[in-house]
Amino acid sequence: MCPPPQIHRVRLLERLLYAVLPLGALGAGALAGVYLYLAPNLPSSENIRDARLQVPLWVHTRDLRLIAEFGEKRLSLIRLSEVPDMMVKPVLAAEDDRFLEQPGVDYKEQLRAAVELAHSGEKGQGGRTTIMQVARNFLLGREKTYSRKISEILIALKIEHELS
Numbered sequence: 001m002c003p004p005p006q007i008h009r010v011r012l013l014e015r016l017l018y019a020v021l022p023l024g025a026l027g028a029g030a031l032a033g034v035y036l037y038l039a040p041n042l043p044s045s046e047n048i049r050d051a052r053l054q055v056p057l058w059v060h061t062r063d064l065r066l067i068a069e070f071g072e073k074r075l076s077l078i079r080l081s082e083v084p085d086m087m088v089k090p091v092l093a094a095e096d097d098r099f100l101e102q103p104g105v106d107y108k109e110q111l112r113a114a115v116e117l118a119h120s121g122e123k124g125q126g127g128r129t130t131i132m133q134v135a136r137n138f139l140l141g142r143e144k145t146y147s148r149k150i151s152e153i154l155i156a157l158k159i160e161h162e163l164s
Helices: 005-041 085-095 107-120 130-139 146-162
Strands: 057-060 066-070
Touching: 005 146, 085 130, 130 146
Parallel strands: none
Antiparallel strands: 057 066
16 A cells, blocks of 8 residues: 655655755855855955056047046045936946845846856856946956956955945
8 A cells, every 4th residue: 555645745855855955064065165265365345445546537539539638547435325316327227237136246147147157168247246346346356267256256245244
C-alpha cells in the first residue's frame, strides 16, 4: 500500500531543505569571505567629501568645435533638496530610474548583468547605479575586473549607509 500524498510532499520538502540549507550556508560563507578579503582595502566613503575633479570645463559648439576652456572644475557636494526638481527628475530618468528605491545597488540589474555574462561570456553593461558610478569615478579605477566590481558594490552600500 502506498503512503498518502501528504507524506510524499513532506519528504520532498525535507529533501529540498537538506539541499538548500548547505548551498545557502556555502553562499553566505563565500560572500563573507569575499567581504573580509576586500573590505580592508576599500577607500573610506569620507573620501567622497574631499574629492576634487581636476578636469577643465570645455565648451563646444553644436558641431563639436572647442570654443573655450575654463580652469579646474571643482566638485561641491550639495543636498538633494537643494537641486531643483526639474533637474533631478530628468537625470534620474536617464541615469538611474530606481535611485530613490534601492540601497545604492540595484540587485535586479546586477542579476540581469550576471545572467547576461553567463549567457554571452562577455562583460556587458553592469547594471551600475548612480552611487556605484560615484564609487567608481572618485574612489576606484575604471578597469573591468570582478574584484573592482565587488569593491564598487561594497563602497556604494557604504556610501548609501554613511552619507545622506
